Structures are given as structure tokens and as C-alpha cells.
Amino acid sequence: MAEALYLNDAYIKEWTAKIVSVNDAGNGRSFIVLDKTAFYPKGGGQPHDEGVLIKDCKEYQVIFTVKLSGEISNEVDNNGNEPLKQNDIVQCKLNWERRYRLMKMHTACHVFAGVLHKETGAMITGNQLDIDQSRIDFSVEQYNPEKLIEYVNKANVILNEGHNNKIYYLDKNADVDKFLRLAKGLPPNITNIRIVEIEGFDAQPDGGTHVHNTKEVGRIMFQKSENKGKNNRRVYLSLE
Numbered sequence: 001m002a003e004a005l006y007l008n009d010a011y012i013k014e015w016t017a018k019i020v021s022v023n024d025a026g027n028g029r030s031f032i033v034l035d036k037t038a039f040y041p042k043g044g045g046q047p048h049d050e051g052v053l054i055k056d057c058k059e060y061q062v063i064f065t066v067k068l069s070g071e072i073s074n075e076v077d078n079n080g081n082e083p084l085k086q087n088d089i090v091q092c093k094l095n096w097e098r099r100y101r102l103m104k105m106h107t108a109c110h111v112f113a114g115v116l117h118k119e120t121g122a123m124i125t126g127n128q129l130d131i132d133q134s135r136i137d138f139s140v141e142q143y144n145p146e147k148l149i150e151y152v153n154k155a156n157v158i159l160n161e162g163h164n165n166k167i168y169y170l171d172k173n174a175d176v177d178k179f180l181r182l183a184k185g186l187p188p189n190i191t192n193i194r195i196v197e198i199e200g201f202d203a204q205p206d207g208g209t210h211v212h213n214t215k216e217v218g219r220i221m222f223q224k225s226e227n228k229g230k231n232n233r234r235v236y237l238s239l240e
């Protein structure tokens with residue numbers, strides 16, 4: 001199984017890897033598994049990473065990254081070059097602009113969801129991060145959409161305080177239910193629970209990538225809200 005570099009260091013932008021397997025995807029594309037990777041596979045509401053693989057000065061575009069049967073697989077456009085082969089050594093480069101923006105969005109959403117949960121007891125029922133705006137779905141009995149702007153303002157105060165993000169792991173038997181905000185709970189077969197802690201504010205089990213310090217996010221802005229029933233209130237946020 002590929003070593004997922006992004007789990008312990010979200011700031012790795014370039015690395016060297018060996019190709020474990022190549023499968024033809026047709027149309028001049030291949031599915032490639034690397035022995036170690038910082039390309040984040042789409043999941044947990046965080047979109048996939050993009051970037052390039054470089055061999056002998058030739059660039060191969062990484063256009064999609066996904067987990068397939070437990071392996072992190074990259075869909076690669078050969079750019080008209082001869083396809084890469086198993087055991088090839090490649091230089092890997094992340095599209096950092098895209099990823100860094102998603103990291104800021106991810107931390108921003110944790111801070112907003114933390115404020116929302118503390119203020120209303122809301123549980124998070126879904127989320128989708130994206131480059132321009134991110135969506136958070138939540139369930140709460142008493143719904144006050146006009147309060148959402150107030151919570152965004154509170155989240156901005158927290159972000160501006162400059163809290164560090166800390167990553168660590170807890171045993172699968174650890175009692176995370178007492179602080180978990182996810183309505184659906186954790187996946188059943190988890191062995192190690194990865195925690196993202198915004199020091200002095202909040203800790204959540206999470207598999208995504210985050211900035212080191214909340215100040216990096218800047219400010220978030222309220223975009224709009226929707227009400228699709230008790231378990232599906234929705235808020236859209238963007239970065240200033």
C-alpha cells in the first residue's frame with residue numbers, strides 16, 4: 001500500500017516516487033499507483049489533488065486521484081509521451097495553488113462547524129469543499145438562518161487568533177464520540193483514529209489536509225443558506 005505522505009505533512013509539494021503499477025485507461029491515459037504519494041485522493045468531502053509526474057524531462061499530467069480497492073490511484077494523461085512503466089522513478093509535483101486553497105477551505109470549515117456546534121448543538125450531516133465555495137450540511141432542531149452570519153463572524157475571530165493545527169492518532173477504542181460532530185459517526189473498520197486538533201479550540205477525527213495555523217486561512221465569507229429539512233440545513237462559505 002502506498003505511503004500517504006499528506007497524512008503527516010500536508011506541505012509536501014515535490015517528492016520522488018517509484019511506480020508500483022500502471023493500467024491503461026484508454027485515450028492516452030493510465031491509472032498509476034506510486035509507492036509514496038502526496039496526491040490526496042478525493043474523499044471525506046475534500047476534492048482530489050492534481051499535478052504532474054516527470055520522467056526524463058517529460059511531463060505527465062495527474063488529472064484525478066482516487067482510492068481504488070484501498071490503493072491511491074492517479075489518472076494520468078500521457079501528454080502524447082510514451083506511457084510510464086512499472087518501477088519507473090518519477091519526480092512528482094503537486095498543483096500547490098489548488099491544494100493550498102483546499103487546505104484553507106478545510107480548516108475554515110472545521111472552525112465554522114465548531115462554532116455552529118458549540119452555539120446550537122448542530123451535527124454535521126455532509127460537506128463538500130471546493131475551490132470557490134464550500135458547503136456544510138447540518139441537522140438542528142431550532143433553525144435560525146439569520147444567525148449564520150453571526151457564526152461566520154465568530155469563526156473569523158477564531159481564525160484570526162492564530163491557533164496551530166496539530167495531527168495525532170488515537171487508538172480505535174478511544175472515546176471520540178464525546179467530541180465528534182459527524183452525525184454518521186466514524187467508519188466501522190478504522191484501526192487508528194487520526195485527529196486534527198485546532199489547539200485551544202476543537203479536535204475532530206479527520207483524514208484531510210489542513211493549514212498549520214488558522215491565520216493562514218484569512219477570513220471566510222457567508223455566501224448563502226438553504227433549508228432542506230431538519231437534517232439538511234445547508235450553508236455555503238467562501239474565502240475572502
Ligand SMILES: [Zn+2]
Nearest residue numbers: 106110206208
Ligand atoms: Zn474535515
